[in-house]
Amino acid sequence: xxxxxxxxxxxxxxxxxxxxxxxxxxxxxxxxxxxxxxxxxxxxxxxxxxxxxxxxxxxxxxxxxxxxxxxxxxxxxxxxxxxxxxxxxxxxxxxxxxxxxxxxxxxxxxxxxxxxxxxxxxxxxxxxxxxxxxxxxxxxxxxxxxxxxxxxxxxxxxxxxxxxx
Amino acid sequence: xxxxxxxxxxxxxxxxxxxxxxxxxxxxxxxxxxxxxxxxxxxxxxxxxxxxxxxxxxxxxxxxxxxxxxxxxxxxxxxxxxxxxxxxxxxxxxxxxxxxxxxxxxxxxxxxxxxxxxxxxxxxxxxxxxxxxxxxxxxxxxxxxxxxxxxxxxxxxxxxxxxxxxxxxxxxxxxxxxxxxxxxxxxxxxxxxxxxxxxxxxxxxxxxxxxxxxxxxxxxxxxxxxxxxxxxxxxxxxxxxxxxxxxxxxxxxxxxxxxxxxxxxxxxxxxxxxxxxxxxxxx
Ligand SMILES: Cc1cc2nc3c(=O)[nH]c(=O)nc-3n(C[C@H](O)[C@H](O)[C@H](O)COP(=O)(O)OP(=O)(O)OC[C@H]3O[C@@H](n4cnc5c(N)ncnc54)[C@H](O)[C@@H]3O)c2cc1C
Numbered sequence: 244x245x246x247x248x249x250x251x252x253x254x255x256x257x258x259x260x261x262x263x264x265x266x267x268x269x270x271x272x273x274x275x276x277x278x279x280x281x282x283x284x285x286x287x288x289x290x291x292x293x294x295x296x297x298x299x300x301x302x303x304x305x306x307x308x309x310x311x312x313x314x315x316x317x318x319x320x321x322x323x324x325x326x327x328x329x330x331x332x333x334x335x336x337x338x339x340x341x342x343x344x345x346x347x348x349x350x351x352x353x354x355x356x357x358x359x360x361x362x363x364x365x366x367x368x369x370x371x372x373x374x375x376x377x378x379x380x381x382x383x384x385x386x387x388x389x390x391x392x393x394x395x396x397x398x399x400x401x402x403x404x405x406x407x408x
Numbered sequence: 409x410x411x412x413x414x415x416x417x418x419x420x421x422x423x424x425x426x427x428x429x430x431x432x433x434x435x436x437x438x439x440x441x442x443x444x445x446x447x448x449x450x451x452x453x454x455x456x457x458x459x460x461x462x463x464x465x466x467x468x469x470x471x472x473x474x475x476x477x478x479x480x481x482x483x484x485x486x487x488x489x490x491x492x493x494x495x496x497x498x499x500x501x502x503x504x505x506x507x508x509x510x511x512x513x514x515x516x517x518x519x520x521x522x523x524x525x526x527x528x529x530x531x532x533x534x535x536x537x538x539x540x541x542x543x544x545x546x547x548x549x550x551x552x553x554x555x556x557x558x559x560x561x562x563x564x565x566x567x568x569x570x571x572x573x574x575x576x577x578x579x580x581x582x583x584x585x586x587x588x589x590x591x592x593x594x595x596x597x598x599x600x601x602x603x604x605x606x607x608x609x610x611x612x613x614x615x616x617x618x619x620x621x622x623x624x625x626x627x628x629x630x631x632x633x634x635x636x637x638x639x640x641x642x643x644x645x646x647x648x649x650x651x652x653x654x655x656x657x658x659x660x661x662x663x664x665x666x667x668x669x670x671x672x673x674x675x676x677x678x679x680x681x682x683x684x685x686x687x688x689x690x691x
Binding site (some may be wrong): 265286291305310372375376402 | 410411412413414416440444459460462464502506590591
């Protein structure tokens with residue numbers, strides 16, 4: 244079977260790609276479109292470094308055929324990053340030393356974003372539960388949990404002053 | 409070899425039509441959380457794959473005494489569906505958030521052990537599996553669904569289209585014992601449903617996962633409980649009978665020996681939860 248055209252929204256922009264059968268969203272993002280913030284870790288759905296948001300929900304892009312997301316809304320870390328400066332979640336990760344090698348960071352931040360969108364004042368346990376599918380192998384989880392808590396506070400404080408993406 | 413064709417049927421009819429046309433060489437995939445890792449690793453290299461995400465099998469409805477859950481309903485959806493708390497609890501015990509956003513109810517029936525942490529709850533609820541093919545439909549009790557290690561009654565050409573769950577009566581408990589709290593393989597998972605008639609047990613269902621070739625019901629343990637009072641002796645005896653019925657395996661997570669040892673412990677804890685719930689409901 245020949246390649247097919249898949250149309251979806253990537254970080255707010257209508258995007259069209261040509262894919263071979265069963266090409267994953269991860270491959271499309273990294274290899275076809277050059278969006279390398281989405282990492283390639285275990286390719287088993289086990290590490291979370293390839294997390295993207297599909298219609299606002301975290302999914303493992305390494306397990307997701309591109310054809311399955313036709314017409315849907317995909318957000319990667321690139322889409323979260325404003326033109327100038329950083330998203331409050333990104334800034335909170337910097338300020339809380341929540342990144343070391345950085346490989347898990349993109350997935351962690353996107354899970355944080357999905358969590359804060361549905362639950363702007365998460366309890367510590369809510370954050371831990373949300374992050375259960377994302378592995379960090381160097382800086383460990385505590386600063387990551389703290390960064391998300393910190394970002395929740397920052398976003399609540401600036402709510403009304405400016406609209407976040 | 410790379411995959412030559414990926415089909416995304418828009419209806420069940422189209423899906424079973426493709427199955428009839430291509431035969432068993434067509435790999436069925438729902439959430440892909442089991443199938444895709446094998447493909448990514450080159451362990452499985454299907455020539456043709458059919459994805460079910462668009463096949464219209466993702467609704468939940470209720471009709472004469474049972475809930476009908478579409479095969480591709482995700483476990484995240486089950487987490488927010490509050491009709492049967494046992495299923496909510498079970499859904500939360502599969503993978504992490506992103507996995508639950510992809511993993512399906514139907515796919516969990518095919519999960520290799522020690523996976524099957526949602527199916528085990530369906531088993532305790534006496535669920536039935538609706539199998540659809542180009543020739544029609546048949547309904548199989550989930551209890552008769554498994555025929556062995558990673559084998560089921562599903563015939564070539566058939567799809568799991570729906571899972572029917574009778575509206576349950578009685579108290580339920582669900583416990584997954586594992587190395588960490590979430591996103592972790594089961595050492596032993598227990599799903600229990602107990603109905604009391606006064607002090608005595610009138611119906612007992614005890615389903616186990618992680619300790620056999622597939623989720624199973626501990627029938628002799630259930631018989632031991634029926635007609636008796638839920639006291640320490642009955643619970644301990646049921647736990648031993650459940651352990652005898654098991655056939656656990658060694659893996660990286662736990663030894664077969666340890667898994668078997670933990671069965672009576674987890675059965676006791678699950679039944680203790682039910683006793684406590686009964687006590688607080690009685691107040
Ligand atoms: C990181 C990670 C953690 C996990 N944790 C757990 C866990 O804690 N507990 C647990 O139980 N599982 C766990 N799993 C396994 C898996 O996610 C679940 O069992 C899930 O429910 C499988 O559903 P799926 O739709 O993704 O399956 P798929 O990969 O889509 O399907 C697997 C196979 O089942 C068959 N199949 C699926 N749907 C149908 C259908 N409707 N009709 C006919 N055949 C069908 C096909 O043969 C298919 O190849 C985990 C997986 C990962 C990657």
